[in-house]
Amino acid sequence: MAWQISGSAIGPCSCKVSCPCELGELVGDQGWCSGVFAFDFTSGDIDGVDVGGTKVVFIGDWPSGFLSGNGKARLVCDTAVTAEQQAALEAVLSGSKGGVFEVIATLVSENLATIKAPVSFNRDGDDVRVTVGDFGTATYTPLRTQTGERTRLLHGAAAFRDDVLLGKGTGTTFRPPDMRSWESGGHSELLEFDWSG
Secondary structure, three states: OOEEEEEEEEOOEOOOOOOHHHHOOOOOOOOOEEEEEEEEEEEEEEOOEEOOOOEEEEEEEEOOOHHHOOEEEEEEEOOOOOHHHHHHHHHHHOOOOOOOHHHHHHHEEEEOOOEEOOEEEEEEOOEEEEEEOOOEEEEEEEOEOOOOOEOEEEOOOOOOOOEEEEEEOOOOEEOOOOOOOEEOOOEEEEEEEEEEO
16 A cells, blocks of 8 residues: 655764765764654655654664664654554554665664654754653754755765755764663754655
């Protein structure tokens, strides 16, 4: 069955600016990699289930680097997400329904059970701060050119991120249950997406 989701996401990680996986490197800055994608779905339909307005955070941890695979992942759904919406989002974000998330599925060998926690997006101009329960904060502040334009990376190594707005993730910190605790080495990114499968 078909699905479509649109919205925005920020993706800070444990690496410095810019994350090596964006350029095809297999090992993270610290010899390992942890990161999140915090999704704010403005609209979406998954097999007839309306997922517009939902917020979900994908937390990932890799022993070497994102593109090296063998990762551990967990989804955190906002407390407002219904059981039906959660099941639909899990199916898409796990990659089992095809599309851009198939790539991520090949890089994750262990999926932990989804948990619920309050997820809030706070925007101040172009800066974004996402709070995830009492165990996570994700940040994004755009990097800019000398003329004030946002710094962009086009057609990076990870196919699901063809147009990335690079930023700083300083202040990002995660202490997720049953996963590595980490802080951002400085990298963050912003995606504005309209995906389907």
